[in-house]
Amino acid sequence: MVTIGVAETIAETIGVEEEYLLLDSLTGLPTAECPRVRGVAAALPGVADGEVGPELLKAQIEISTPVCHAVDEVGSELCRLRAAVRAAARTVGCEVAATGAAPARSAAVTPVSDGVRYAEMRSQAQVLVDEQLITGMHVHVGVPDRGSAVAAVTRLRPWLPVLAAMGANSPLWDGRDTGYASWRTLLFGRWPVSGPPPAFADAADYERRVQDLLRAGVMADRRQVYWHARPSERYPTVEVRVLDVQPSPCDAVLYVGLIRALVVRAVQEERDGVPPPADAPELLEANTWWAARYGLTGSLCDPGSGRQREAGAVVDELVEQVSPVLAATGDRTTVERGVERLLRIGTPAERQRTAFEDHGMPGLLKMITCDW
Structure with missing residues (x-):
């Protein structure tokens, strides 16, 4: 537990799920080797049951950290699990790529992973599933109860596009530059229940609206609530899903600290009766597209003023907004150093573009499979 404000305490547990591509x-090119890689990884010393799992396509693989309490602990777990899947992949003749979208694809359709659910998704969505060669980073932050989770999701909404811009890591697709910093954001946004979450009055409102979606038949189950932030259905957490997978644990831990601070702040504001932000859904949608298009290379919409500002200034404002919480959780130094590094060397998308422009596809592939 961490003390926030006067005699206020909230859970600070954190965990991360990362998806990778197998090339x-x-x-x-993407290769359907997840079953073999998982088998090898599961037999490695120190890899626990459930830490390495499948994703929708057999060319994807996912890792899940244990429940952690410190950002440095998350970083260590990511290093351990990344090393395990990389070693397992190389054993079977492939590489693990930490990029939000496959930079190149073959004409052959990548098969879905085993299981009735994945087969039904392929039957329903067809080309959308075939093109799901995208990978993200999901940050879980522990909260006291379901009501707190829903309140946090509503209050996080204005900052989700800023996080998307900061973590953009998918500029290439089909062997060429898309012009977008996060092409994954556009691809994933094609699912019926995706993108920025709505604003919810309370937990009952959230439940009613999810049930309405299920009754309407537009999604098969609750796991297809793909909003950029949502109350987790498996854990007592808020799950922030807006980020592309990051090139390295060094990149990833910045967002763990920043997102935890945003969630802590949101829960405290709900308890203190601070009104939630009144942001229009159309503006949030447009800001998400803008963030995916430009990353941090231009301007971003400042959630405070609702106007465009230089992207770095908006990022600095985000850090300033959560600075008291970062001090309380002990994450201020990690986040401030991470932001300084990000603004100095550019987003992962910018670094991918540089590698591609300077060294072509071989240089790009080396970056996304070795920069760990």
């Missing part, structure tokens, strides 16, 4: 070591 053939010779061609650099």
